[in-house]
Amino acid sequence: MCKTLVAKCGIQEPHPFFHKYHQQGDLILGGIVTQNYVIESDVKSFKKSPNETVFLPFKVQTKNYQHLLALVFAIQEINDNPQILPNITLGFHICDSYFQGKWTYQATMQLFSTKDRIFPNYKCDIKDNLIAIIGALHSETSQDIANVLGIYKIPQLVLVSAMADYQLVPLLTSQLLYSPTPVMMVNTVSFYTMVPNENLQYMGILLLIIHFKWRWIGVLVSNYETAEKFRQFMSSRFSQNGICFAFIEVIGDIGLDATKEAFDKWMMGLYDQIMNSTANALVLYGESGFISFVRFLLFQSEQKDSIQKPKGKVWIMSAQMELKSVDSQRTWDIQVLHGALSLAMHSNELQGFREFLQRRNPSSAKEDGFIRDFWAQAFDCAFPDSSMGEENGNICTGEERLENLPGSFFKMSMTGHSYNIYNAVYAVAHALHAIYSSRSRTRAMMESERRILLTQQLWQLHQFLKHVSFNNSAGDKVSFDQNGVIVAGFNVINWVTFPNQSFVRVKVGKMESQVSVEQAFSINDDTIAWHNWFNQAQPLSECNDYCYPGYSKKKKEPSCCYDCIRCPEGNMSDTKDMVVCYKCSDDHYPNKDQNSCIPKCVTFLSYEEPLGIGLAVAALSFSVITALVLGMFTKHHNTPIVKANNRNLTYTLLISLFLCFHCVLLFIGQPNKVTCLLRQTAFVIIFSVTVSCVLAKTITAVLAFMANKPGSTMRKWVGKTLANTIVLCCSLIQVGICAVWLSTSPPFPDMDMHSKTEEIVLACNEGSPIMFYCVLGYMGLLAIASFTVAFLARKLPNSFNEAKFITFSMLVFCSVWLSFVPTYMSTKGKYMVAVEIFSILSSSGGLLGCIFSLKCYIMMLRPELNNRDQLIRKSK
Incomplete structure (x- = not known):
């Protein structure tokens, strides 16, 4: 009956290259294996000339073969397990889409037909009732499947997908996806996604970039739709975190009708942009086979003599990308991918799966329509074919071992995609088991009722699948959220490659779901192996180099x-x-x-440093000299040279000079409250007494000569009383000024942290700068008065007239203190104190030397000049 109907309708047999793997059962799962076989011209074909199109050869993505084996392994486990679906046998029918829509539609239609005849809506037998389709790795393939399944309203429930940006008609089917695509609910359709929501993957990539402080990111995306979704999600979040796109390149920019020259030029331009960019972190976001294009880009470009060799980059890959090699890529270096980081779907080792793979060979799996092509491509051999004559090259014996294949061709450990397929099969089985269990509790099923249940009641699968929750054989919990998305997170994987084409994927972190953003992401930096280009240091990815400290x-x-x-x-x-x-x-x-x-170091003018020691020694030396002069004058107390110009004023002047030299010691050493109160006040008062004595001596000398004139009335002013009055009055004025200073704003110990960059200067804060300069100004006023009077009296005829010496001494004194003010204000730190000490010593020493040096010379070396006759003769 079936054959007759098929013949009348003219339905063709499946395509001759249409590989399949079929096993009968009461219920079957359909599997669409996306890109298990790849016609490489579908990855890229180009026109060599206007009339000639060049296609690359037909190749197999050998690594995808594990995906269909995971489905087979899961169904065998379920059929061998009496605890799940007892008395019901699950079968499967696996087809390849070849990544082309027409063959995807054909494969999907075949799942509804009988005995490989594509005759929809009619089945001859009661077995092989389709309950679900699992597939595929590519979103477009999943959408093509959904487009076909949406037409049918069969009693059996078929799991079909609906992608986020597609507007589908209402479907009464569901599809279990194992590609990381977002979920959208369209009317009554439920979508069950075997990977976490795509937004979680976006967030994982974003947090990975933020964690390593990469601010300048390059992006390669497989198609416009993916690029737009990536840009929409990332743009605002990148901006908020100070991250910029160095470039976003969509591989779909080059059309299939481009000439070879245009294609080569585009490839070289893209390669240059990647390698010349300062962005060392590059995001690869695309479908499963996108990594093959990236490898093709890097391999073809580095073969060109004019193109620079590839630099190290950090490739950040999306979860669906795996390292796969076709036969032409067998010898291609994979070191360029060393150190790559990717999000990966969680997987776990399943007991018995490795042994299941080890038992696999062409002779033990004759019903497997994929294995011979896989075997030939993976082991680079050929099976003998009598119709083709003698075979050249290696002959496939069937005894080759899968575990000897490089990881880029086939992995013995279960990949994330295969693990999701395994869980998808069990999710359907547990949902079916829940349906049958609920029925068996109400009444015992007769055989006819069982058939009705198998063929007519499976619309309830949605309700049970939404709430399915179980632990698989590896101990991992499998369940869906309210949107039909599996409750799971991502692992952060570091790709470590080796020269022998092998590689390992090291888990270095994780991105969890259903937790706060702060707790979702974690990574262990110490376990990451970076590309050798970066010398195992964390790479920099900035528009320009870091701004280093300073x-x-x-x-x-x-x-x-x-x-x-x-x-x-x-x-x-x-x-x-x-x-x-x-x-x-x-x-x-x-x-x-x-x-x-x-x-900062704490500093002050101390007795322990050379400058402090030198100034202290100078002060004490001048003090000793002053004391010796005073002693000499005392010894020659009654000689004319001592008596001339008021002997008492001379003694007062010497004593005040002696004290001036000693007050210098108050300026050396760590300041404290007492020394700060005494140093300036003692200095200005003593100096005022000294200058007052000089002024009194000068005035006395002038009045004495004026009193010697006949009829002069100045005699009454000549004497000790006037001199003492001058000294006392001038000194008391200074004492009054100091009293006001101390009572209003006295000096105090202070730490000057700003005068010197590298030092904290312990100094005496003068309290009121105005009062400080007032006392200095008054002292200067006395000095100027003394200088003026002495200058006017410099030519009075007397051997012992001091006016000339006082004039010179006051000139030195005024010069020192006039230069003191600008020097003091321009000096910082402890050297301010040194300047003041130097000024005290210079002016005091100038007074001592100019006034008393000649007198000491006469008393010590020319005593014959120290007599009254000499004084009278010179006066005349």
């Missing part, structure tokens, strides 16, 4: 690019990519490279 960033366009500028004087930055430099705390200062803060 520099800050100056933005330019685009926003992820910037210039590095040196920190201003006194500022520093201690981490990379500082936006602004900042100052150290007051007790620290920037080092020479301006990348750290160094504690």
